[in-house]
Amino acid sequence: MPDPSFSSWRSAVRRPQRRYVALALLSIKLALVPRISRLAAIATAVIRLTIQYSLFRQVFAGRGRVGGFDWPELRTYLLLVFLLEGLSPVQQELRMYANVRTGQVAVDLARPVDYFWSHLALSIGMVIGELSLRLLVLVPLAPAMGPLVLPPSLCSSLSFAAGVGLAFLTRLLLGYIIAVFCFRLLNVQGLSWARGAIESLLSGAVIPLSLLPSGLATLAENLPFHGMVFLPLQIYLGHLHGGALVVSLLRQLAWVITLWIAARALWSWGARRLVVQGG
Amino acid sequence: MVRLLRIYFAMQAAHLRAQLQYEADVWLALIGVALGQIVGALFISSLFRLRPALGGWSIWEAAVPYGLIGLARGLSELLCEGLWHIRTIVARGELDVPLVRPLPLVFQIATRASDLHSLSNLIIGSSIIGLAFHRLGLVLSAAKIIFFVFTMAGSTLVMAAMILIANSIAFWDRSVDSSLPSFVLQIADGAQIPLSVYGAPVRVVLTWILPYAFVSYFPAQVLLGKPVTPLAWASPLIGPLVAGLACMIFRLGLRRYESAGH
Numbered sequence: 001m002p003d004p005s006f007s008s009w010r011s012a013v014r015r016p017q018r019r020y021v022a023l024a025l026l027s028i029k030l031a032l033v034p035r036i037s038r039l040a041a042i043a044t045a046v047i048r049l050t051i052q053y054s055l056f057r058q059v060f061a062g063r064g065r066v067g068g069f070d071w072p073e074l075r076t077y078l079l080l081v082f083l084l085e086g087l088s089p090v091q092q093e094l095r096m097y098a099n100v101r102t103g104q105v106a107v108d109l110a111r112p113v114d115y116f117w118s119h120l121a122l123s124i125g126m127v128i129g130e131l132s133l134r135l136l137v138l139v140p141l142a143p144a145m146g147p148l149v150l151p152p153s154l155c156s157s158l159s160f161a162a163g164v165g166l167a168f169l170t171r172l173l174l175g176y177i178i179a180v181f182c183f184r185l186l187n188v189q190g191l192s193w194a195r196g197a198i199e200s201l202l203s204g205a206v207i208p209l210s211l212l213p214s215g216l217a218t219l220a221e222n223l224p225f226h227g228m229v230f231l232p233l234q235i236y237l238g239h240l241h242g243g244a245l246v247v248s249l250l251r252q253l254a255w256v257i258t259l260w261i262a263a264r265a266l267w268s269w270g271a272r273r274l275v276v277q278g279g
Numbered sequence: 280m281v282r283l284l285r286i287y288f289a290m291q292a293a294h295l296r297a298q299l300q301y302e303a304d305v306w307l308a309l310i311g312v313a314l315g316q317i318v319g320a321l322f323i324s325s326l327f328r329l330r331p332a333l334g335g336w337s338i339w340e341a342a343v344p345y346g347l348i349g350l351a352r353g354l355s356e357l358l359c360e361g362l363w364h365i366r367t368i369v370a371r372g373e374l375d376v377p378l379v380r381p382l383p384l385v386f387q388i389a390t391r392a393s394d395l396h397s398l399s400n401l402i403i404g405s406s407i408i409g410l411a412f413h414r415l416g417l418v419l420s421a422a423k424i425i426f427f428v429f430t431m432a433g434s435t436l437v438m439a440a441m442i443l444i445a446n447s448i449a450f451w452d453r454s455v456d457s458s459l460p461s462f463v464l465q466i467a468d469g470a471q472i473p474l475s476v477y478g479a480p481v482r483v484v485l486t487w488i489l490p491y492a493f494v495s496y497f498p499a500q501v502l503l504g505k506p507v508t509p510l511a512w513a514s515p516l517i518g519p520l521v522a523g524l525a526c527m528i529f530r531l532g533l534r535r536y537e538s539a540g541h
Binding site for chain 1: 301303304306307308309310311312314315317318321322325326328329330333334396448451452454456457458459462463465466469472476477478480481484485489
């Protein structure tokens, strides 16, 4: 009887798309390994959520709507930001940066899989694992925060799902583009910090964009970060309808395509300059 | 002690010189950290635009705890950035050599790195505090200047202790790329805002579990001449206490260290 792991490997070779499914499944398993540090990290993220909740409750105390949000909507917004933060394949990105830096990427590039698609598959797996953990934490936590707002229609729910997909791809592609700079720099920590800082403000993760000064909010709306948190949550809360909703989603799709083209072009340029020493 | 200090400064100066060989990296890190500070300031000013006296503090009063966190972060990055390397060192079994060297172990790890990007935090943090005092028309008395100096020493120890505790997770779980330590240090962002804004549970967490309030809120109360409890004057003493606790946790973890095999 053939070894089952070997036969699955053989069928993966015959049908290349199976390799990526196998990578994604492997990544989900890795993400779900119950590690003390992962559970503690989620607990810390919950503390951060509690701090944000406490802060905004004070800002909204005794007020009706602020920046287009009432308190139950903002409460829901904060909870969903906690969930959407799980869309960031941080560990996968750090591994990729380290692999470029140490030269391990040469081995990765020689594997019989496309580097981008395998990164995408591993990231999808990691994100599914992370989202599952965050959902597990949220289910008992949400009632303690008070009644939450649900999407007003099926159309909002489906558009929200599309928005979340685009938000994930935008995050992934920005991280992938930063990895190119690993070919030229000793480390990309500075770039990562800059990206993290800009992203947290202009995506609406730390504060809804409509609560920012109008100049900043306008700037944010014209950048890809807008689609990473604020756009999907506006859709979820039913703040965007009809034509405006379709245009916003299409605009984000255009950003994803632009970033994808830029990422592929930059990577083919970066990989050509790869020099790995030693052996 | 003098010998330790001499070794300490020689090590850290060497790290800083080494970084200057990679100028682009240094500039990008300086810009990245500065952007983080600017974004934080924009966030807080947006909150105060919505509610001008948040938690009973004006925006310029609130700038003081904000700046104090920046300063403490900058000092810990400059003086003991090496503590962030614990996870890699433990996972690779690289503690073997430091363990047999005739120097304190935490000292050896802390001096594995010193980062120039700390300058962004130091410059922006102190500028914000200076500007706030100027706008509020406050002048520090000699007693408060002495308190400020001791507070900065204590605050650096609190930040270093939190880095040490969070990174010591490596002894129990060897995932090098765990987000836990950065998450724990990110909680300090919460203490950039006056504690009086928050409900009781958050105040307890930021005072007694992750004691960042002793870096920002309590010292700011003293410096701004706000009504204070004796606890606020005791802020500089919290640093050595938390550092002692961190060393105990590190030692506890060290018992689990089992090299990597060669």
